[in-house]
Amino acid sequence: MTPQHPTATYRLQLQPDFGFAAAAAAVPYLASLGVSHLHLSPVLEAVPGSVHGYDVVDHARVREELGGEEGLRALARTARGHGLGLVVDVVPNHMAASVRHNGPLRDVLRHGPSSPYARWFDIDWAAQKGRVLLPVLAGHVGDELDHLAVDGDVLRYYEHEFPLRDGTRELPLPRLLDAQWYRLSWWRLARTELNYRRFFTISDLIGVRVEDPEVFDATHATVLRLLREGVVDGLRVDHPDGLADPGAYLQRLSEATGGRWTVVEKILADGERLPAAWPVAGTTGYDALRHVDGLFVDPAGADQLLGLFRRFTGAAADQGGEWQATARRTARRVVTHELAAEVDRLTREAVALCAEEPGLRDHAPWALRAALCELLVRVPVYRPYATGGADPGTVLTAAAAAEAEGAFAVPEEARAVGAVRELALGRRGDGPRHTAFRDRFAQTASALRAKSVEDAAFYRFTPLLSALEVGGSPESPAVPAGTFHAYCARVQRDWPYTSTALSTHDTKRSADVRAGIAVLTQCPERWEALLAEVTERTAHGGGTSAPDPQLAWAAWQSVAGLGPAEPERLQQAMLKHAREAGLFTTWTEQDAAYESAVRDFVASGPCGPPGDAVLRLTAELEPHVRANVLGAALVHLTMPGVPDLYQGTEYDYRALVDPDNRAPARFDAKDGGPHSAEKAALTGTALRLRAEHPEWFGGAGTYEALPAEGPGAAHCLGYGRSGRVVVAVTRLSLRLAGAGGWRDTELPLPAGEWSELLVPGRRFSGRVRVAELFAGLPVALLVSADGPGGRQATG
Incomplete structure (x- = not known):
């Protein structure tokens, strides 16, 4: 019998080369690892050959290329026999527009x-x-x-x-x-x-219009049947922001599933909260990713890297040199070009609605269109919610409207902003057409945010590549310990069964790549010297010069995180980088000469002899990369929420943006990096502890910050779980070494005796010297040796 709430999930990216039978073969290993559920990518019929499954074509059938429904049922039986359940990804927002298959x-x-x-x-x-x-x-x-x-x-x-x-x-x-x-x-x-x-x-x-009850029933019947029959235990909901009314959809889904564990791929901006009215367990974990990554970023070094990035690239403020200006410029480009059809439809609807109300009449269509664009580019979150969440007026503020009005030369025309804002906020009329406009405005805002920030600005403003994941805050990538503790306390209180993640099928760089890049914030001077060296070498016969400095910066930093790689892998990633940035080539207007120069530069520079200089630096920084990798992994596995492990990340896992990170799953450390053995041991130990004592980590548990004391206190993050577990990790270890090390820094432990699980046989009590605690590893996982379960956990 699987638990109602997962203790940990393991994401498998299903595809024709890795279907249900392959997943079933991995079940014994995954059960031994300590997860409670397999997390499967979409399982319904998709476009033939799809390696992701989000292009659904038939909601009534389980995908034949994966093994069909019998294959899924066989996987479920195997999983159940080993104590595991299944969580599946559902795609309510869209289908493939493949006429042949849909x-x-x-x-x-x-x-x-x-x-x-x-x-x-x-x-x-x-x-x-x-x-x-x-x-x-x-x-x-x-x-x-x-x-x-x-x-x-x-x-x-x-x-x-x-x-x-x-x-x-x-x-x-x-x-x-x-x-x-x-x-x-x-x-x-x-x-x-x-x-x-x-x-x-x-x-x-x-x-897809799942807001229509008949459409909801038809598109969800198979998944709901599999839930009722015990084949599936929980759901991950893909892209709810694209729906007309996400809150109403999630309420209907919760009622249909009987309240099964469900998480949503909701991207929260910094400081934004998940709508409390949503009947879900939480998000898919990008908010956790941002907070964990930020612990291992040095704020002063990040500022230095930004200054160096500006000098090295010479990027104009709105072309990558300054975050807000860059984000605003890319938003304008997307809303006026890529989303022109969507804005035209909104304009037609706004014109019709304004014509019906005396107080909103006489706005020219072009003015309403301009007002829509000006308001859309100022939405600071992925989507303003009119129901089931915060008042949309908190994001479509009067101040934002006043700023938008400033784009108009004639005051009378500027009043169109107010008319559009009233419609978007739902303050003018509550009929079906008013509701449709409000929802469509929100849907368009979501698409705009994703395309202008994730898929454009994140490829232009790149002083620190590790900060450029979905939901990230590239302008302030560092997260102080106090901020992290406050976040964890809030998650434990409000969303204790939310999902947490470090690597996913959508992350641009895996957690271990990001950990290597983040170390550069602790040594920006060495990064500056390295750039000067490799730039000189590629400019004078040691390789092909970069086609532009922004591309060069990103490529060298990618190698610093990735390590040695076949040129094709990095070439593919950098071509995607250049096309998304849209500065010299794009997906639809590809510049063949520029892209050829990118390939030549990557092969002869970062993946050629000059790249050896980068590898020498990363070798010197290896102990500090290790501290980041192991620290992030242990925090992820023990913080509030349900950790979701992406396939293979229990070992050293270095992957770039898709399709690099969507290769068929592997479950061994072959060709793994230097941290594979330690990371695998840490992962298994932490997961088994969660499985043995879910009450320490679940909704009835607690989270307590445990601050260290002494000269190195800022470099030790410590916290407790339910009075039974203590976690301690090293932060910014290179800065720590430069400041003289731990010296007499101590971590006061809660009362009693504590056993170390990662280095068995060690016990601590009272005030432990941090240098002693971290003598073998830069992290520690302690359990109480007193009271119920303590001795069992240490055995």
Whole structure:
């Protein structure tokens, strides 16, 4: 019988090369590791060959490429036999817009608004003359006619096939195209002409209207059945911010599941809180990631790196030199270009709503559109919530509106900002169209934040790459111990079963890569000298010079965290970096010469002889990287919440952005780094302790800060769990060494005798000298040797 709440989960990235049978084969090992549940990526039918599964095409079937429903049930039986449960990823926001594989969408394209599936998709039938724009053609439609052919009841275009409207198959091709419920178009028209909601700016993923009860039932029936039948025990909800009303969706989901353990991929901005009304266990853990990573960043060194970054790159303030200016510039680009179609739809709806109210009339459409853009770029969180959370007025503030009004030259036109704000806040009307506008504004804000911050500004403002994960605060990456303790106390009180994470399928760099990069904040002068050396070498025959200094900075820093790597891995990551940054090349306007220069530079520089200088530095810093790696791992495994381990991260795990981090799972330390054995032992010890004593770490447990005393006190983070466990880790060990080491720093332990689990046989009590506590490892995990369970835990 698996516990109601997981004690720890282990994420497996399922794909055709690693399906249910492979997962089942790993169950004995994972059970011995100490996790309580396997966390599976999406299991429903997806586009053939998908390595992630978020492109669902059929909610009624478990994915055949993974082993089908029988394979999933066999995995569940194996897991259950070893005491493990299953948590699965559900994708309520979107499906793949693959007409060939998506049956409901295919029916809509054949029958139009009369299709029983028309309610599934958020299509603006008033646009495009009542047709769905499908931006799939490689060029203008007139240039692609020779590649279009009727084949029975379908229209073929290379690998694509589209259903034909009844009675149209005999028409001449140009008339046949005009007679369909869809309009085939050049792919570039998606930016301005698309008339269906999508996932962010990805036209291949079409939004689903799960706010409709019938659509919810149809898209969740299989997962809910698997829950009822005991195959699945809990859920991870992907991207709730994309839904019309996330709070209402989560309430319906909770009622349908009977309150099963559910976490949501909600990205919280710094200082933002998860809506208390949501009936969930918490988030998927990016907020925890930010706080854990920040413990191992030196604030003064981070400031020095920022100054060096500005001097080295010469980046203008809004092109990477200053965070807020860069984020605002990328937001303007995204809202006026990539999200132009979404803003156009909002504008049309705003025009119609304003025309109905005397107090909002006479605003020109262009003014309303400009007002929408000005307000959207000023939303400081991923999504303002009108229901189930804080008052959206706390983010769409009067001050933000006043600032937006300043963008207008004519005061009368500036009043359009106030009109849009009133509509977005839900303060003008409560009818269906008013609600739809408010929700669509929030959905667009979420897409804008993701694309402008995560996928643009994070690739321009790069003084410290380790701070650039989802939900991160690159302008203030360091987290003081007091801030961390306050965060943990709040999590223990409000969300004790939230998920916590350090590495995921979406992190741009794995935790161990980030740990290596973070050490640079403790030695910015050495990083400066290294950059001067490698730049000189690549400029004078030791390699190919970088195509631009911002790319060079990111590439050298990536190697500092990654270590030795095949050129192809880093080339792939740096090409993605350059395209997301959008300074010299983009995904849609690729500069072949620039990208060739990126490949040549990476191969001959960071992955060539000059890169040896970086590896020499990282070798010298290895003890301090070790302290970061082991410290972050132990904090993650013992802090409040349910730790979610990404596949392979119990060993030294160095991975870059996808697809590098989505390779099939491996469960050994082969080719692992220098910390693999120690990290694996630490992970297993901490996980088994949680499994043996869930009451010490769960909702009935407690969290207590345990401050050290003495000259090195700031470098020791200590805390207790429920009076039974003490955790201590080393922070900023290089700075500590430079300041003279621990000397007479002490950690006052709670009363009683304490046994060390990571170095068995050692016991402590009273005021322990930190130098002695960390004599073998830079971390310590102690359990009370007195009272119930203490002796059992130490055995």
